[in-house]
Amino acid sequence: MAHARPRFPSPHERRGSAAAHHGAGDAAPSADDVAPARRAQAFARHGFYSDSNIRHLVSYAADRGIRIVPEVCIPSGAGAAIRSYPHLGNPHLVRCGDTRNATSLWPSTSSLSFVQAALHRACDLFPSPFIHIGAGPCDWGEWEADSALMRAGFPLGSDIERVFVERALRTLRFHGRRAAAWESLTRSFPTPPDGTALLSRGESAATIDAAAAAGGCWVLADERLLAPSMSAAPATAARAIGDARRLYERLPEAMRARGLAGCEVVARPATTASPEKLMTQLVPQLLVAAEIAWHGDQALTWERLAPLIEANAAYLERAIPRWIAQRT
Template identity: 30%
Template sequence: MESKVFPKLQKMGGEGQFYTQNEVKAIVSYARDRGIRVVPEFDIPGHTTALLAGYPELASAPGPYAVKHTWGVHDATLDPTNEKVYAFLDTFFGEVSKLFPDHYVHIGGDEVNGKQWSASPRIQAFMTARRFANNDALQAYFNRRVIEILRRHGKAMIGWDEIIAPGMPATTVAQSWRGKDSLATSVGAGYFAILSKGYYLDNALSAAEMYANDPTAGPIASLPSADQARVLGGEACMWTEHVTPKTLNRRVWPRAAAVAERLWSPASVTDAGDLARRLSRWSPIRTAPQTPFHGTPSAIPGVIESEDYDNGGEGVSYHDTDGVDTGQGYREDEAVDVEPFGDGRRFDVGYTRPGQWLKYTVTVAAAGAYDLNVRVSSGEAGGVFHVEDGSGANLTGPMTAPATGGWDTWTLVHASVHLQAGRSVLKFVEDTGGYNLDSMTFTHP
């Protein structure tokens, strides 16, 4: 987001990619007209590498800093002992508070590994002088300072559940990404809380799984009613480490609708089948004629790569039970979970689940017996699958993918099959989940 007071935030930290202040105002206005509140998040004191690229003097360790182009938890943190940090934040929040009229500002506060704090004699001396027992106490000090800054600008604080510590104002809202135990801890300590664990739209969770995730269930249910009342609801999150512009909408919809209904419905509303029927009407499946992926059928004898299933779409060339592409890098506009492995130049089909299937158009050179070797891996306990012909006849019987010790550790599962000559369709059926599929190789015995 554009800061006119601290322009290096967008010029260096954002590398020139940012929302202008006029665009922010337009978003807030558009949302307000539709009954939506826009709450900004500015993650501090961790996840600040981009900020420190422009303002390294605010860091806990000497710079320079450069924008990271890979996701993860990095060491860079603001220096809680530096008064210039609080002056910067006071000015910055004063600027953004005029753009976002909502009462809340989210300060992040998550995944601070504290390595820079522990390595700094100056910061350690500061902690000793104030009898801070650990880095958590130092972060609590930082958070209290930030709360006072926000209060001066008419704002209250939301943060991820790591922010909860003794002495925080009762108006503080904790957003639980680690689970319902931390949600219960937050409201039990007198704070408001919202749930996000189980509502991550980038994860391979089905709409039914999200629908079953009620914030008031689990440990919350055993708390006094006054504590339960401090659960404000939940928030669905769309993280983009493994998401592209092509896959974004498929990840968000229709599962975000399932989360919305969960949050505005009583806990007694649990019929996932009825939800699925209504979602299917709300988001109709678009399909096309079934055709070979590369334009011509796969040849047998030969190798069929798992990711080269036919064109056609959901219910025609494949069936994916959650409708979400959890993979990346190949056929990202479809729901099959294709993902890279090894050196990243090969792909497999992962996130297998019971009832899912893939179809492949093939041309068999000659009728007769063939050896089928299916290349699979499993970092879990393995699973079961089979292969059918175009009529639905089971060609292989149950085939078992064993535990291989890792998702990049591959083995072959063998079966003997009899195929008719000419063009036909083979169907790979996932009887259970728990394995990745690389390829199917057909050879003469």
């Protein structure tokens, strides 16, 4: 069945938003348009990595048998990008001058160009065969409520999400890379694109079958199991060992799931921002997950592993400098 190719509404079709949107053929942004990107630095808490920082980290990790896989979140989870470039977000929020709650890219030529440029850059900096494109849960409601998008030929939010994902996939294929994405990708792609790896927050027959149909794999990223403790209580070594032991007891069964390729310890920067939490929450669980995921039934017993966790945490506590982020 043939379909007319949908067209994104032009900036002038959105009342009051012409100055905020720039298509591929538009004039270069003015100084007034660049200013929001500078003002967005006021939101920064932990700075950024330069190209040389990233290349050093990639090389440092590779020398130790570790591959870094970047995640470029589309179309949701893009709040940082929108705060820097407000015209990528919901034009109604841009007109109000408040994009703090904008987290989803708005369908426009500029946003698609941004996705393409970001993934080109990620492929240049990271040699990983997989690039994570996010595709996390996305609120389609704000897209579907926009009459201009409906007139442009996008009656459903799933149509818009597919446009973003397809642009990302085309960019990755150009570099010979494959996509990784959250299992929520299957909302808009019931059968994921070929070779896609799906990250799942829990064992799901639908996710497992979808990954198999795509010729890809799935990775367990269950925050209930694999996220370090979210407790606001002071971090202590005793608490860390207790959390690590609970993970040691529960993870082996989860790793026996059909078609599973591995697991991901989910670390939220907001919960592991201090050196104390890094050492007492993240490191012990990383060591447990690594031991079980890599060695399976041949993993060390808890009696042998616990002293190694304590020794490694103590070593890292001494070896890692206490870096404090610069405020901008």
